[in-house]
Amino acid sequence: HLGNLRRRDYYCNLKLFLFAFIAVWLFVTISSxxxxxxLLGISREAxxxxxxxxxxxxxxxxxxxxxxxxxxxxxxFLKINRAYEVLKDxxxxKKYDKYGEKGLQDEQQGGRYESWNYYRYDFGIYDDDPEITTLDRGDFDxxxxxxxxxxxxxxxxxxxxCHDLAPTWRExxxxxxxxxxxxxVNCGDNGMLCRSKGINSYPSLYVFRAGMKPEKYYGDRTKSSLTTFAMQFVKSKVTELWQGNIFNEIDRAFAERISWLITFCAxxxxxxxxxxxxxLAGMLDxxxxxxxxxxxxxxxxxDSFEITTSTTALFPPGSSLAQKGSAMFIQSLDTKEIYAQVLQPLPDLEILTKSSFEHxxxxxxxxxxxxxGHNDLASHEYxxxxxxxxxxxxxxxxxxxVADSELCASLYxxxxxxxVFKGVGIHDFEIHYGKDALYNVVAFAKESVNAHVTTLRPENFPNQEKEPWLVDFFAPWCPPCRALLPELRKASIQLFGQLKFGTxxxxxxxxxxNMYNIHAYPTxxxxxxxxxxxxxxxHSADGILEFIEDLVNPVVVTMTPESFQELVKRRKSSETWMVDFYAPWCGPCQALLPEWRRMARMLSGIVNVGTVDCQKHHSFCQGENxxxxxxxxxxxxxxxRRDQYQSYNGWHRDAFSLKTWALSSLPRASVDLSPEDFKRKVLGGKDHWVLDFYAPWCGPCQQFAPEFEVLARMMKGTVRAGKVDCQAHHQTCQSAGIKAYPSVRFYPHLGTTRRDQGGxxxxxxxxxxxxxxxRQRLQQLALQGKSSKLKVS
Known part of the structure; x- marks a missing residue:
């Protein structure tokens, strides 16, 4: 008998070993x-x-x-299309970089493609135009x-x-x-960004500037009309100089070490x-x-400037007519050429050395x-x-x-x-890893000084600190890493005083x-x-805030075999549990975790949610089949039967799909209302009601249905929840003034007063x-009720 048991254990372990070996072999084969x-012939930092x-x-x-x-x-073609659809998102x-294709099992991108003409004429309209910056979701803000x-x-x-406009937009x-x-912005690739900006027709042309409400352009789509419109946002002034103001203007500018570019019109x-x-005034502001x-x-x-014909000259601070060669005369009439010539002699950035740096x-x-050793980043634009x-x-x-190698080495x-150094000494600073373009550097500097993210080194790496730290392990060549950094800055502002941030x-x-076993970026x-x-x-500030909230107030129960028996197998008859059996090495499991936590928050108080780590509790998971x-x-x-369960077989493992599935297993908390019910119970009854007016064919209505069930359960005992099918009961919805689906209306009980049909x-x-x-409305009604009683008495 014991021999049979040992033999059975041996074969069971052998099967598990072979299963694990095959799984690893498949993962390596697919990934490699x-x-x-x-496939696309690009580097990992593309x-x-x-x-x-x-x-x-x-x-x-x-x-x-x-x-x-x-x-x-x-x-x-499907292979390269799949590669493109994954890497552009x-x-x-991030999932692919971390888990390979194994982490994309739930994703179906790249299964269909367009005609050759689409890729030739419609795809990436402005990608080859250096004067046009193509913005994506990650760098728009x-x-x-x-x-x-x-x-x-x-x-x-x-x-x-859009294609008709393209040649004009380039010019x-x-x-x-x-x-x-x-x-x-390509709204085909950045639909969420475009929707968030209220874009609902194409092309839509908007001017953006920090601190200003975006302004839409409605004029003719000609180069001259676009230029006229754009120039009104260039606020820098051009000063007409004459005998009465020239010397004061020049002296004031020179005192502030500002040059003058003057064009003489003869x-x-x-x-x-x-x-x-x-x-030029805008470019040199x-x-x-x-x-x-x-x-x-x-x-x-x-004449006093020795001007006999029209010309343009740059007068640096301290220059004078008596000083030959102190002014620089410019021959070009081209804006960009003049701009480049003017920038060249301007003073460079202040040089700091080891002796002056700390002070x-x-x-x-x-x-x-x-x-x-040479002008790497500090070009004339800088x-x-x-x-x-x-x-x-x-x-x-x-x-x-090169000159101060010891200083740079000390900062790694x-x-x-x-x-950016934050103003509290040389140890609290943050390095910029984005594009070197001037606008990127300026945006980074403004963000960084207000945020609380520190570039970490061995000397300041958190080690048994009393305060909690969020540390982002990353590589500068990794685009998802670079996209996460501004989100960390946003989160650090909101969590200031609660959590320190470092990269x-x-x-x-x-x-x-390596000490912390980091093998994928960002971690x-x-x-x-x-x-x-x-x-x-x-990779968002909101995602980080949600995660921290879950750590402080966890909504998902981490289960052991003992707690599983107690909470699930011996649960009360009124309780529902959802449990995720996972393994830490499994890519799809890791991808599911944030969605699982989000779903748990959505169902808080309605469905209990837990997880079981099957790597840690391997025998238990085997026993649970x-x-x-x-x-x-x-x-x-x-x-x-307390051990009875339903397995989720849906393809999508996002929070919304899981929530919908969970709610479908629960008894309805809302009720369907007929026209007679609407008149008798809602308009003539003594309960508060919240109603969902919907149509069965309406997609947004179907999406809202599980959310309304959550609402019904949240308000159970104080407000009754009902649904009206506007396809079956068109006249009822018409009398209630319903013009869009779904529509949510509140019908409070107002004592003897009959309720308005529209709610x-x-x-x-x-x-x-x-x-x-x-709840706020119910509080108002309660206060109004108390007030009317006082008046009567």
Whole structure:
């Protein structure tokens, strides 16, 4: 008997070993055979724009329409299409980078594709235009909040009017290059971003500037009309200089170390056009004043400047007519050429050395450009930083890491970069890992000084700290890592005083990352004394806040075999439990966890939610007949057998789909109302009612249905919940004034007064929000009731 048991155990263990071996072999085979980056011929640090460009190049040669005699063309194209669809999406790319294709089992991107003509003529309209910045969800906010003026073209690839505008938009971008920022957003790839900005027609043209409400352009789509509209947002002034103001204006500017660019307009030669002057004033705002002089009216003044024909000259601080060569005369009439010539002689960033570094940074906020022997980052454009950051009280300087190698080494700075020092000494700083474009650097500096994120090093890495820390282990070449950084800054502001935030570059501090077993980027970890929690949520500030809330007030019960028996197997008849049986090494399990927590919050107080770690409790999961991960089971209420359950077989494992499935197993909390019920119970009854007016064919109604059930349970005992089918009972809905589905109306009981058929409209489809509105309304009614009783007495 014992021998049979041992033999059975042996075969069972052998089966498990073979199963594990095959699973690992399949994972390695799939991951190594289908490297998405290699399929598209790009590096792992490729930007979204580079991914689009690489895919388009392949699509034009590999498309089945171009390869009718290749029987494998369809299969080959599906592979590159799948690679593109995954890598262009920030969340999917993170999953793929961390778990390979195993982490994408629930995703079906790339199963269909467009015709060759689409990729040739409609795809990535502006990707090859350097003057047009293609903005995506990840960099849109940083761009439009940088302080620059942004003129944004929201377009859709299949929109004919968008294609008609494209040549004009390109010419307009060249015309305005350097004056304002011209950009484009593909709403086909960034639907959520476009919806959040209220875009519902294409093309939609909007001007954005920090602190200003976005302004829509309604004019003709010609270059001249677009230019006229855009120039009204260039607020810098051009000063007409004459005998009465020139010396005061020049002396005032020179005292502030600001140069003057003056164009002299005489009877002969060419002076700068009024629009060119305005453009230059905008481009040089804060650095150089722009003025002009009419020599036909100011002949003596022009003579004193030795001007005999129209010309333009730059007068740096301290220059004078007596000093030969102190003014720089400019021959060009082209805006961009003049701009480049004017920037060149302007003073460079202040140089900081080891001897001055600590003193300068002790009490002031600084943006520092670290270079290695030549102008790596501090190009002539960077001379504008001082003016652009003056309003934020951020000083600007640079450090040469060849001359001051010891200083840079002490900060672990090994390559050119920009860093913001927060004004509390040299140890609290944050390095910029985004694009080197001026607008990115400005946006970063403004965000960073107000946020509470620190670049970590071995010296300041949290080790048994009393205060909890969030540490983001990342690599600068990883795009999802770079996309997460601004979200960390947002979260650090909201959680200031509760949680400290730090980032650790694993390409620099490899040994420290290895100590914590970091093998994928980004890996975000919460250190709370001896407890360590890895963040697996969405790359957003809201996701981080939700995760922290779950740590403080957990909504998911972590179960042991003993607690499972107690809570699930011996549950009360009124209780429902949902349990996720998972393994930590399983990619889809990890992807499910943030959705599982989100679902638990949605169902809080309605359904109990738990998890079982089957790696830790392997024998227990075997005994429960768990054969694959994740295994989602629902243990219903009022069940005769406590071990009875339903398994989730749905394809989608998002919070909404799981919530809908869970609620479908519960008895309805709302009731269906007929026209007679509506008149008798709602309009004539003595209960408060909240109603959902819907139509069976309406998609948003179907999405709202489980949310309304949550509301019904939240308000049980105080407000009754009912549903009216407007397809079956059209007249009832018409008499209630229902013009859109779903419509939520509140019908309070007002004593003897008969209720209005239309009720009180509630403009929300979120159960907790509606519940709060109803509770506030009930409080108002209670106070009104008390008030009327006092008046009667």
């Amino acid at each position: 055979d289908e490297d998405y980056y290699k 930007s979204t724009r580079e991914i689009r460009q690489a895919f388009k190049k392949l699509a034009l040669t590999m498309h089945p329409d171009k390869n009718p005699n290749d029987a494998t063309a369809h299969e080959k 920030e969340d999917l790319r 940083a761009a439009v909040n940088s302080g620059d003026v942004w003129f944004v073209n929201f377009y859709f690839p299949r929109c004919s009017h 307009f971008a060249k015309e305005m290059d350097g004056v304002i920022r011209i950009s484009a 009877d002969t030669g060419d002076c700068l056009e009024p629009q060119t002057r305005r453009k 804060g650095l150089v004043n722009v003025g002009w002089m009419d020599c036909s009216k100011q002949a003596d003044l022009c 300068k940074l002790a009490h002031h906020r600084w943006l520092i450009s670290f270079s290695f 001379k504008k930083l001082k003016a652009l950051l003056k309003g934020s009280h951020i000083q600007v300087g640079k450090v040469d890491c 700075i090994q390559k050119p970069c920009v860093a 650790l570059d694993c390409t620099v501090h490899e040994r420290l990352c 975000t970890v919460i250190f709370n004394k001896s407890s360590i929690h890895e963040y697996e949520g969405h 768990v054969r694959a991960y994740p295994e989602i089971r629902l243990f219903p209420q009022n069940s005769n 009180e409209h509630i403009n929300s489809r979120d159960a907790p929000v509606i519940a709060d509105i109803l």
